[in-house]
Amino acid sequence: MKSEPLVLGIETSCDETAVGIVRGRTLLANVIASSVEEHALFGGVVPEIASRAHLESILMVLDAALKESKISLNDIDAVAVTAGPGLVGALLVGVSSASGLALGLGKPLYGVNHLAAHVSVDLLTHDAPVEPVIALLVSGGHSSLLQIDDITSSVVKLGESIDDAAGEAFDKVARVMGLGFPGGPAIDHVAKFGNARAVDFPRGLTQSGDWQTRPFDFSFSGLKTAVARYLESTPKIVRADVAASFQEAIVDVLLLKALAACKKTGIDTLVIAGGVAANSRLRELAAERCQAAKIRLRVPPAGLCTDNGAMVASLGSLMVASGRSPSQADLEADSSLPVTTVSLT
Numbered sequence: 001m002k003s004e005p006l007v008l009g010i011e012t013s014c015d016e017t018a019v020g021i022v023r024g025r026t027l028l029a030n031v032i033a034s035s036v037e038e039h040a041l042f043g044g045v046v047p048e049i050a051s052r053a054h055l056e057s058i059l060m061v062l063d064a065a066l067k068e069s070k071i072s073l074n075d076i077d078a079v080a081v082t083a084g085p086g087l088v089g090a091l092l093v094g095v096s097s098a099s100g101l102a103l104g105l106g107k108p109l110y111g112v113n114h115l116a117a118h119v120s121v122d123l124l125t126h127d128a129p130v131e132p133v134i135a136l137l138v139s140g141g142h143s144s145l146l147q148i149d150d151i152t153s154s155v156v157k158l159g160e161s162i163d164d165a166a167g168e169a170f171d172k173v174a175r176v177m178g179l180g181f182p183g184g185p186a187i188d189h190v191a192k193f194g195n196a197r198a199v200d201f202p203r204g205l206t207q208s209g210d211w212q213t214r215p216f217d218f219s220f221s222g223l224k225t226a227v228a229r230y231l232e233s234t235p236k237i238v239r240a241d242v243a244a245s246f247q248e249a250i251v252d253v254l255l256l257k258a259l260a261a262c263k264k265t266g267i268d269t270l271v272i273a274g275g276v277a278a279n280s281r282l283r284e285l286a287a288e289r290c291q292a293a294k295i296r297l298r299v300p301p302a303g304l305c306t307d308n309g310a311m312v313a314s315l316g317s318l319m320v321a322s323g324r325s326p327s328q329a330d331l332e333a334d335s336s337l338p339v340t341t342v343s344l345t
């Protein structure tokens with residue numbers, strides 16, 4: 001529909017320079033330039049390298065997205081950008097580009113939360129929003145269980161990881177196993193050849209007392225240590241079995257807690273979002289368990305789970321549609337923006 005807002009979204013919070021364009025809930029362009037190979041040499045994201053790569057790529061990515069969508073800059077109704085959380089130098093590149101663009105075009109600017117954007121990308125590939133939802137948000141820096149009554153204004157945190165994020169655990173375990181960076185896709189791949197029942201790795205915060213005191217929190221650092229100890233102390237290691245067993249432990253806990261949150265709140269829709277939502281075992285087991293528990297499951301296609309600009313444009317589009325106030329022209333990046341703050345005014 002012509003009346004739906006045409007929104008451009010810019011994402012630069014970590015190592016992807018990305019621009020997405022949507023009209024309402026229709027995706028028109030999604031272009032990503034990644035500096036991951038430069039970071040792989042160091043075994044993790046190097047903030048200075050990420051910022052420089054964003055500066056080098058942003059105009060090229062913007063141009064490519066405009067070409068892909070076959071629109072011109074002047075057609076755009078609003079500009080959305082990840083304002084946080086993320087690496088401050090990296091965020092600054094996106095925020096200053098977006099502010100300049102919005103100012104130059106005379107269009108509203110929406111500084112949005114990267115984590116809420118991960119959840120909102122779901123709207124591009126599914127039918128009408130089914131709020132309220134429980135969202136299991138699992139990325140490289142965050143693992144949270146959220147109750148979302150309105151993605152543009154009401155995000156309540158039910159629990160989160162008290163130590164490593166799920167993606168961080170994948171990355172750290174892959175490193176000790178010599179599987180390279182980023183670790184999630186590597187473990188996902190190797191695990192396909194292993195036996196997930198080979199090693200019974202610990203499931204953090206799932207003892208009976210934990211269900212009383214921390215029902216919706218996660219802890220993955222014990223699991224990471226258990227894998228490292230197992231690798232040191234076991235003479236004949238089958239790497240695929242270790243990868244599969246580790247993956248099973250993490251996926252099992254994520255889903256146990258996500259379904260417990262649905263049960264406790266009476267909410268019957270679960271959205272899984274963030275980079276780790278691309279994990280094939282998480283997607284498979286979520287489908288099985290949600291079907292058994294009669295919970296409606298929504299997981300974006302794997303390509304839209306990891307960082308991209310479409311998710312930012314998607315949240316921007318919802319902000320416009322629900323009449324939310326835009327951000328000030330002097331919008332500042334907030335590297336530690338809480339998950340409950342959907343946008344900055």
Ligand code: KG4
Nearest residue numbers: 139140141167184185275276278279306307
């Ligand atoms: O959301 P994202 O792209 O960036 C952040 O906002 O952090 O998530 C990146 C994280 C990394 O830790 C990466 O290892 C993990 O998502 N990841 C995966 C898979 N693909 C990416 N973890 C498990 N399985 C995957 N297939």
Ligand code: ZN
Nearest residue numbers: 139274275307
């Ligand atoms: Zn992310």
